[in-house]
Amino acid sequence: MEDLSDIRHEIDDIDNAILDLFQKRMDCAERVAAYKRTNNLPVLDRSRERAHMAALADKAPEDLRTYTEVLFQLLMEASRARQGKRLAAEHAPKALAAIDQACETTADLFPREAYVACQGVEGAYSQFAADRIFKHPLISYFESFEGVFRAVETDFSRYGVLPIENSTAGSVNKVYDLMMQHDFHIVRTTRVKIDHNLLAKPGTTVEQIHDVYSHEQAINQCAGFIERMGLTPHVVENTAMAAKSVADSDRTDVAALSSRACAQLYGLDVLMRDVQDRDDNYTRFACISKQLEIYPGADRTSLMIVVNHRPGTLFKALAKFYALDINIIKLESRPIPGRDFEFMFYFDVECPVTAPEFRTLMATIGDACEECRYLGSYSEVL
Numbered sequence: 001m002e003d004l005s006d007i008r009h010e011i012d013d014i015d016n017a018i019l020d021l022f023q024k025r026m027d028c029a030e031r032v033a034a035y036k037r038t039n040n041l042p043v044l045d046r047s048r049e050r051a052h053m054a055a056l057a058d059k060a061p062e063d064l065r066t067y068t069e070v071l072f073q074l075l076m077e078a079s080r081a082r083q084g085k086r087l088a089a090e091h092a093p094k095a096l097a098a099i100d101q102a103c104e105t106t107a108d109l110f111p112r113e114a115y116v117a118c119q120g121v122e123g124a125y126s127q128f129a130a131d132r133i134f135k136h137p138l139i140s141y142f143e144s145f146e147g148v149f150r151a152v153e154t155d156f157s158r159y160g161v162l163p164i165e166n167s168t169a170g171s172v173n174k175v176y177d178l179m180m181q182h183d184f185h186i187v188r189t190t191r192v193k194i195d196h197n198l199l200a201k202p203g204t205t206v207e208q209i210h211d212v213y214s215h216e217q218a219i220n221q222c223a224g225f226i227e228r229m230g231l232t233p234h235v236v237e238n239t240a241m242a243a244k245s246v247a248d249s250d251r252t253d254v255a256a257l258s259s260r261a262c263a264q265l266y267g268l269d270v271l272m273r274d275v276q277d278r279d280d281n282y283t284r285f286a287c288i289s290k291q292l293e294i295y296p297g298a299d300r301t302s303l304m305i306v307v308n309h310r311p312g313t314l315f316k317a318l319a320k321f322y323a324l325d326i327n328i329i330k331l332e333s334r335p336i337p338g339r340d341f342e343f344m345f346y347f348d349v350e351c352p353v354t355a356p357e358f359r360t361l362m363a364t365i366g367d368a369c370e371e372c373r374y375l376g377s378y379s380e381v382l
């Protein structure tokens, strides 16, 4: 019979060797983190993990395969946690320093006149929002939301105005998805009351209309009306573009769901007013900029975070807000492209940028998530 203490000695030697290798592996993780920080890559690389795990499981003896998987899952999780902590530790002071600097260097007054990028054409609701945010916006129109992000990123326009959510139809998913792919900051938000109207060429009657054109969100906000009237909806890029295309069309059985201002702009008649399903129909717009600008009175902050794909991780992030008594006014989740059912969470929180709890939040939120991106602090103008 073997002596137990001899076997235990052998185990001790093996464990010491494993510990040595574990330290070496964790050092590699730190180097990967440095590389990822320089190259702006996320900590989690699910496809690398999957391929690596499959290769290891393949090499393991059949009866040890499951244990092998459990062991390497744990190692990779520890590696991710170490990388996340390291990046968060570097990120938090940098983010706070950037916030302090922006508070110091941003002008006291929000500009009244500026070059602003909007999606659509003249008469778009984004134009109303831009008019509300700036007294005299010099607007360039872009066909897509992506065009607006690019105009800001390339300094073509100092600001961009984008719709982010509607009180009836919910979030503008396309804009949230583009947020993941672009560098920008939020400097203001505003709310615009939306009234949709049925616009057609002069002389057209309601009975003649079969097809109705508008933006997807407007069609959703008027879904009940469209059904009651037996109309066929067609999605176009923008409500003002819909009005323009009806004005340009030779057909007399088409109408647009757009603002009353579009009727005047494009020479159309208002056949029916306020056809949206709910009267309290508002859209929130965000004003974005390339540089971080924080104007006095900023009392809201937007953040994007990614949490580990494990039970309780989102709860831990939410607990940070709860512990600091910071109210979350919006939480949106969007799938991360190329990742298997993993999500980016967008938070809008209510807290003055000068409040101590805001600083604590910014200094510690990184501990509860894998990635955290600060989008800006601003106020909402009504």
Ligand SMILES: O=C(O)C(=O)C[C@]1(C(=O)O)C=C[C@@H](O)C=C1
Pocket: 029, 032, 043, 044, 045, 046, 048, 049, 052, 075, 076, 077, 079, 080, 083
């Ligand atoms: O290879 C990487 O990109 C790493 O960050 C290392 C590592 C690992 O520990 O093996 C950790 C996190 C990634 O999700 C993938 C793999």
